[in-house]
Amino acid sequence: MDHLDELKAFARLHARGQGITERQVAAVLPRITNDEPGHPASWARVWTAEADRLARAGRPLDACRRYALARFPHHGDTDRARAQANCVRTFDDWRRRRGIGRLVLDHPDGTVACWTAGLDARRRRPLVVVSGGIVSVKEQWAPLLPKLARLGWAAVATEMPGVGENTLRYGPDSWRLLPFLLDRLAGRARVERTHVLGLSFSGHLALRAAAHDPRIRSVHTVGAPVAGFFSDPRWWPRVPGITVETLRRLTGTADEDALRRLLQDFPLGPDTLASVRVPVGYVVSSRDEIIPAGDQRLLAAALPRVRFKEFDDVHGSPAHLGPMRGWLIGSLLRARFGGGPGPAPVPAPPPVTAGP
Known part of the structure; x- marks a missing residue:
């Protein structure tokens, strides 16, 4: 093609x-x-x-x-x-009459912009962070924010490094963007009760952050790469050219060879995943052309508290948008009110504050 x-x-x-x-x-x-x-x-x-x-x-x-x-x-x-x-x-x-706010944060490496709903210093609510993948901007997900606010959350839609208004560069340490956001939102939301709806590549960042930051209480994702996508040379030839080109631009690598060398630092191994003690909801697309099936098997074996939902669809399950969103919202509610799968969480290391 x-x-x-x-x-x-x-x-x-x-x-x-x-x-x-x-x-x-x-x-x-x-x-x-x-x-x-x-x-x-x-x-x-x-x-x-x-x-x-x-x-x-x-x-x-x-x-x-x-x-x-x-x-x-x-x-x-x-x-x-x-x-x-x-x-x-x-x-x-469009958003001005719909209870959606705008927030622009200065990061040591650039600028991070967000759309928000329900942030309130006097009435701090549990936080939901929503972020798309490497090709989707926050404006695609931000219309969900008022609904999340009506369900009792403070909600923030943002973007991955290099996507949309986010001027940071995407790299192996990009997961630190999430602790940075929590630090900056601490006065306006109950960040110690944060849930992340991280779609596709943002799900990879969320899983990595959840292994280190106990403020993240659950992760919900659709087609997040975990390990094989980044490291399996047999899978790489199947990856769509647009995905490769976009990753090269976001990472600032000179060519595909340089990109593949950099991506060797991205996989999440069993030890890291075993540290993700919070509920994880993962939507699987049975005909995913981007994420290898081995990544789901790794999650099933390594994550203590994971729940899967499978759709017969391609990456992101776009033909099942309604059922997929319903399942994700249900997964969020289940995690918030204590019904997540698996054993009770155990203490995690202290928060990691994002730096340069």
């Missing part, structure tokens, strides 16, 4: 996850003939034109979703960077 065909295939999946219908996608994709920056029939220009039309019609959230596709899979050229900025701007227009 060539680059443009991959883009179109991924777009169909990610559009569905954002509530864009197949018919709406089918009306746009035939107009895209290339991925050359500046070309009027290019990926970014055609999706941007569609988003501009919706923005002019007073439909900022629909426009935001098209801008998110225009900047897909990352904002690595001028057209995509413009779409990324417009994605944030139109979501900002």
